[in-house]
Amino acid sequence: MTELERMGEKARAAARVLAGAGAKKQQALLHAADCLSARAEEVLKANAEDLEAAQAQGMRPALQDRLRLTGARIEDMCRGLRETAAYPDPVGRVLEGTVRPNGLCIEKVCVPLGVIGIIFEARPNVTSDAAGLCIQAGNAVILRGGKEAFHSNCAVVRILRDALEEAGLPADCVQLVMDTSRESANEMMRLTGYLDVLIPRGGAGLIRAVVENARVPVIETGVGNCHVYVDETSDIEMAARIIDNAKTSRPSVCNAIETILVHRNIAEKALPVIAARLREKQVELRADEATCAIVSGCVPATEADWETEYLDYILAVKVVDSIDDAIAHIARYSTGHSECIVTENYANAQRFTREVDAAAVYVNASTRFTDGGQFGLGAEIGISTQKLHARGPMGVDQLTSTKFVIRGEGQIRG
16 A cells, blocks of 8 residues: 555545534634644744745746745635634535425435545645635545645644644644655546545646546646736726736736737727836736837737746737627637626626636626635635536535435335
8 A cells, every 4th residue: 555545544534524523623723723823933934945945946936926925924824714614614504405295305415525635836825725625624635735835835734733633633634745756646646546536726737737647536726827808998097907916916826817908999098008007017018019019118929928827927918809809819718717808888798707708707807806715715725717516716615515315204116
C-alpha cells in the first residue's frame, strides 16, 4: 500500500465521523480560526521561506503576490473559517419530499461527497479555505499543494490538525501530501476507491492535466480568460473604473480580466481615458490595429493574445463593430469564467446576460466579485467553469451530493 493509499484509508475513516458530527464541525472551525490567528507568526515565518526561494528562482512579482501571506491575509483566512462555520449546515437538509399513492414517503436529502482531493498551486490561503469548506460540508480532504508554498501549507495544515483534535474531531479530516512531485499528483488522479472527487485549482496546465488524465471524477475550476465589453452607450468613467479594478486590483487571480472589447462608435473617446488609467499602474496593452491608431505605445496583438490568461499587468484590447462581434469574440476565446458588459442600454444588457455562456455574467460591475465570500457563500474552494456538478463559486452547498430516503409501512412492489 502506498502512502497516498494509507492517507485515503485514514480520510475514509475520518469522513464517516464527520458525516454525523453535526454542530461539532462548526465548533472545530471556530477553534481552528482562533488557533490560526494565535499562531500567525508561525505561518508567516514559513511563508518567508517560500518567498525567499521564489525570489531566488526568479518567480514573477504577480505570482509572488499569489504566494505571499501577510498578517492581514492570515486574518482573512481566519475570517473565512468563521464565515464558513456560520454557514447553515447542509448535511441532512431535506431538499424535496413527496408521498406516493402507495403511501411511501420519499425524501431527497443532502449528504457529504465523502473524501475530496484538491491539487492546487501557489496560494497558501487555499489550504485553510478548502479545509474549512470540506469540513463544514462533512467531507474529509486530502490536499496536495505545489512546492512553491510547501512550508506555508505545512504550517497551516499543522495548525488545523491540532485544532481539529482539540475540538474532538479526527486530525485526519485534513491531510497534506508531503510529496510535491508530479508523481504524487498523477497518483492522486488514479486514487479511485479513496477519493470521491478531485478538484484542481491552479493554472491552465495543471487543470488540463487533471481533466485529461484523472480516473477520479473531476470538478474543473479556475482558468479565467475574462473580458469586459465597453458598449457604445457606456459611461466612459464607469468603464475605466471597472476595467482598472478588474485588471489591477489583483492581476494574478482567475477573476481578473485579460481582454477588453470596445465598441467602435465610442473607441476614440473611451480608449484614451481607459489607457491613461491603466498606464498609471504600468499595464502593458496588447492591441489590435484600430486601438494602436488611437492609443500610442501599444504592443501589436497577435492571435495568442486573445486566448492568453496573463495573470499579470498585461491586457489585450480590441475594437469591435457591434455587440454581436463582442459576443462572438467572447464565445470563441472565453474560458467560461466571468464576463462583463458596461452599458446604459437595457436591451443590450439583457442580451449579453442571456447569450454569453459563463459561470458569472456582469452588467456594470467588476469581474473581481466572482468569489465565494463576495457572493455570500463564505470562503470558496474554487470557481467551477464546467456545468456539472456545480458552476461558479463553490461554497459549502456545492460540496454535497444527495440521496433518497424512503419510509414505508411494509409496502411491497407487485
